[in-house]
Amino acid sequence: MVETLSIAVIGAPGVGKTSIIRQFIYHDFCEAYTPTRSRYVYRPAVILNGSMYELKVLDVPPISAFPSSTSQEWLDLRCRGVRNANAYILVYDICCVESFEYVKMIRQQIMDNREGSSSSSSEVPILVVGNKRDLQRHRFMPRRAVSVLVKKTWKCGYVEASAKFNWHVILLFKELLCIAVSRGARQNHTSIRLQGALQRNRCTIM
Ligand code: GDP
Numbered sequence: 001m002v003e004t005l006s007i008a009v010i011g012a013p014g015v016g017k018t019s020i021i022r023q024f025i026y027h028d029f030c031e032a033y034t035p036t037r038s039r040y041v042y043r044p045a046v047i048l049n050g051s052m053y054e055l056k057v058l059d060v061p062p063i064s065a066f067p068s069s070t071s072q073e074w075l076d077l078r079c080r081g082v083r084n085a086n087a088y089i090l091v092y093d094i095c096c097v098e099s100f101e102y103v104k105m106i107r108q109q110i111m112d113n114r115e116g117s118s119s120s121s122s123e124v125p126i127l128v129v130g131n132k133r134d135l136q137r138h139r140f141m142p143r144r145a146v147s148v149l150v151k152k153t154w155k156c157g158y159v160e161a162s163a164k165f166n167w168h169v170i171l172l173f174k175e176l177l178c179i180a181v182s183r184g185a186r187q188n189h190t191s192i193r194l195q196g197a198l199q200r201n202r203c204t205i206m
Contacts (some may be wrong), residue, residue, distance in 0.1 A: 002045065004065070005180055008082045010106055011091035013062045014133040019163035020091060021059055024173055034177075039078050046176040048177050052059055055177075058082065058105040066109035083114065087125040087180040093159065094130040095138040098148075103128060107154055117161040125179040129172055134162040185196045 009017045022028045025044050033103060042057040058081055066082065067073035092099040092105055093121050096099055107126060109199040130143070130149045143160060148156040157175055 002052045002054050005086045005177065006081060007087045007176065007180075008058045009086035009089045010060045010063070010066075010082070010103075011101040012093075012096070014156045015091045015093040015096070015099045016163045017089075017091050018059055020089075020129065020131060020161065020169055020172075021057055023163045023166050023169045025057075028165065029166070039080060041081075045171070046177070048174065048181065049066055050105060051181075053181075055175065056081070066106055066113055067192065068109070068113045073142065081093060083130055084173050086122075087127070087176050088175060089127050089129055090156075091129045093132050093144075094143075095132060096139060097140040098144050100140070106154065106155075123183055125157070125176055125183060126154075127159060127172060127176045127179075128154070130158070130160040131163055131180075133160045133167060134165050 006092060008020060011017050013035055014033060018034075018040075021042055025029070025042055036059055038061055040059040041110050043054060043059065043061065045052060047053075052089060060082060061078045063076070063078055063082075067076065067079040067140060070083065072083075073079045090143040092103045107128070110124065110126065130146060136143075147158045150156050157179065159168055159172040159175060161172055
């Protein structure tokens, strides 16, 4: 029996959500862009500091807004499981200011619309990820300025990554899981699905 943590990965189209997830789980990167049209759930198992967790990673297709009610979530298949996720990864492209504005909007809506429960809005871990770090010559804002804004004002974690070069991909999941676990954002128990060999103390999947 292991604990399950659900993580919703949200961001504007083309920022690299699927690439980050697939790099994390399969060590795989695809240059071709295939837009995510429906919600996809990945279920890797990870070991973090000696404990095993089953992750339910939701690759959320573009949504115009965070679902404001349970009924809205159930009416829109793309949003299933988004409202009560244990943690959020909000991805933007460091070269695309619009994708940052999208993350800003979604983060505010999470704060406004999360159901008040054991994981209330102020407690739910949110990690903002600036992806495509390999293209940083084209970034729209210095890293330090974004980092200060996200950490100090939004009170979220901030990591820059490159799904293409597998740079900080494991780190970003590890950071998020450490916060989620330490805040006790735990869901139910479920059986393990091992998908390969475990690597100790790394959020690598099997
Ligand atoms: P999603 O719509 O957010 O899921 O985005 P995808 O993961 O499908 O990626 C969109 C496009 O960006 C694809 O062509 C990827 O190859 C590319 N891409 C994703 N991550 C990176 C990255 O870190 N660096 C670069 N240069 N391209 C990336």
